[in-house]
Amino acid sequence: MLASRSVVRQLASKQLRGSALRASSTWASVQQGPPDAILGITEAFKADSHPEKINLGVGAYRDDKGKPYVLPSVREAEKKVVDSALDKEYAGITGVPSFSKAALLLAYGPNSAPLKDDRIAITQSISGTGALRIGGAFLERFYPQAKAIYIPTPSWANHGAVFKDSGLKVEKYRYYDAKTIGLDFEGMIEDIKNLPKNSIVLLHACAHNPTGVDPTQEQWKAISDAVKEGGHYPFFDMAYQGFASGDTDRDAFAVRYFIEQGHQPCLAQSFAKNMVRSFLCATSTAANPQ
Numbered sequence: 001m002l003a004s005r006s007v008v009r010q011l012a013s014k015q016l017r018g019s020a021l022r023a024s025s026t027w028a029s030v031q032q033g034p035p036d037a038i039l040g041i042t043e044a045f046k047a048d049s050h051p052e053k054i055n056l057g058v059g060a061y062r063d064d065k066g067k068p069y070v071l072p073s074v075r076e077a078e079k080k081v082v083d084s085a086l087d088k089e090y091a092g093i094t095g096v097p098s099f100s101k102a103a104l105l106l107a108y109g110p111n112s113a114p115l116k117d118d119r120i121a122i123t124q125s126i127s128g129t130g131a132l133r134i135g136g137a138f139l140e141r142f143y144p145q146a147k148a149i150y151i152p153t154p155s156w157a158n159h160g161a162v163f164k165d166s167g168l169k170v171e172k173y174r175y176y177d178a179k180t181i182g183l184d185f186e187g188m189i190e191d192i193k194n195l196p197k198n199s200i201v202l203l204h205a206c207a208h209n210p211t212g213v214d215p216t217q218e219q220w221k222a223i224s225d226a227v228k229e230g231g232h233y234p235f236f237d238m239a240y241q242g243f244a245s246g247d248t249d250r251d252a253f254a255v256r257y258f259i260e261q262g263h264q265p266c267l268a269q270s271f272a273k274n275m276v277r278s279f280l281c282a283t284s285t286a287a288n289p290q
Contacts, residue, residue, distance in 0.1 A: 037157060060273065095124025106248060107238065107269055109256050114264075128239050128270025129158060135235060135266045136166025145198035149235065152176070152188070152202070156209040156237070159202065168200070176211045183213050185222075192226040200233045205267075206251040207240035214244060220254045224261050234263050239270040 041057030055062070061069040094100070100122045108115045125131040140147050149168045151159050152175030160170045173195070174187030192201060203223070208214055215223060227234055236255050242248040258265055 091124070094122065100124060103269065103271075106241070107252060107255060107267060108259065109249065109252065112256065112259060114259060125268075127272050128237070128268055129162060131268035131270065132159070132162045132237065133166055135268050136163045136168050139200060139233075139235070139266070140167035143200065143233065145200075145233075146196060148196075149200040149202055150191075150195060152204065152208070154210060155202070155204075156239075159237075163202075173201070175208075176213060181213075183215055183219070185215065185219055189222060189226050192223065192232070193230060195230055195232060198231045198233065200235055201227055202235045202237060203254065205236045205238035205241070205254050207244035209239065215254075217253055217257075220257055223254075224258050224263065227258075228261065228263065234258055234265040236265055236267045237270075238267060240273060241269065243273060 042055060045053060045055040045057065053066075055066070061071070063069045104115055104120060104122060108120070114120050123134065125134050136149070139149070147168050148171055149163050150171045150173050151163070153172045154176060155172075163170050173191035174184045176182075177184035177187070195201070204214075206214055236258075238252070238255060241251045244251045255265070255267060
């Protein structure tokens with residue numbers, strides 16, 4: 001009993017000292033952030049003892065044993081990088097030019113007029129989240145119209161936080177219809193048409209996160225018309241090119257069609273699911289801010 005009381009007193013003393021230290025800390029006023037919903041699902045998955053459990057909380061391929069499956073193409077690319085014995089020289093401030101050139105070709109296609117005319121400003125970033133943040137900060141600083149961005153309902157959980165931290169006001173437009181488990185196309189078009197003129201509109205290029213519901217090519221054409229009619233500025237997030245349909249060209253349809261129609265969008269493209277690198281680019285006839 002005495003030993004138990006001693007332990008209790010020691011624990012209580014440590015708690016008091018910890019509380020005192022926190023109260024006097026420079027960071028005492030910093031609140032703990034909310035738990036990540038996806039990571040919470042992962043933890044619940046690990047704790048579940050069911051022999052046939054499947055984790056659908058993270059967008060990654062798994063084998064029959066639930067282990068990460070690395071694509072053969074990624075393994076081959078990895079081998080080529082190792083075998084090339086790179087000199088580890090610093091990249092330029094906007095990234096590795098050869099990588100950016102290849103990424104542009106993948107996104108825009110070989111017949112893209114802006115690409116041929118060298119009218120695209122591009123920079124590498126730290127994955128897709130970094131690209132979104134750079135894009136948001138760029139628009140907050142240089143976009144001459146209202147500093148608000150409209151995202152679909154629902155959208156990737158981090159979109160709101162990233163754009164808010166970039167200094168943009170985050171608003172929403174209709175996208176998913178829970179009753180039909182499909183696209184609320186009429187509601188989406190109506191909302192885009194009713195946005196204030198020259199609004200920034202975030203669009204998922206393919207494999208919409210989290211619903212997986214994408215517009216058809218004909219619907220994308222109507223969306224392009226609605227965006228152009230309002231003088232809106234499209235900001236594409238393309239995190240799954242090639243994974244939605246299995247065809248990288250088909251998955252890039254929306255981006256390429258918008259450009260063909262005269263839009264000059266921002267594009268945040270992530271290769272986190274296939275090549276583990278990403279970039280952000282903006283199409284413009286004059287992208288040289290001081």
